Amino acid sequence: MRDGYGSLMTDPGNRESPYTxxxxxSSRNPQDWGRAVALIFESLAEQARAAGDDPAVANMVGAEVxxxxxxxxxxxxxTGTWTDVGQDG
Numbered sequence: 376m377r378d379g380y381g382s383l384m385t386d387p388g389n390r391e392s393p394y395t396x397x398x399x400x401s402s403r404n405p406q407d408w409g410r411a412v413a414l415i416f417e418s419l420a421e422q423a424r425a426a427g428d429d430p431a432v433a434n435m436v437g438a439e440v441x442x443x444x445x446x447x448x449x450x451x452x453x454t455g456t457w458t459d460v461g462q463d464g
Contacts, residue, residue, distance in 0.1 A: 397415065411453050
């Protein structure tokens with residue numbers, strides 16, 4: 376799904392952790408990555424809700440999310456991996 380800001384949501388299918396989501400930004404400047412990162416967090420929370428996790432877990436407060444930023448021809452690809460699902464943060 377592409378939004379008006381050049382982000383593209385994908386699911387890389389990484390099952391090493393419970394939830395993984397990716398998005399692309401058409402900019403290489405970190406200050407421009409907010410929408411892509413927000414889409415990643417939205418997808419991670421939705422995956423938790425869909426899996427039946429407690430709503431308090433799905434709101435992600437205290438969550439530890441690892442981000443990996445990779446250069447692509449038109450900007451960057453950002454992948455977020457939620458590694459501590461259901462643990463107190």
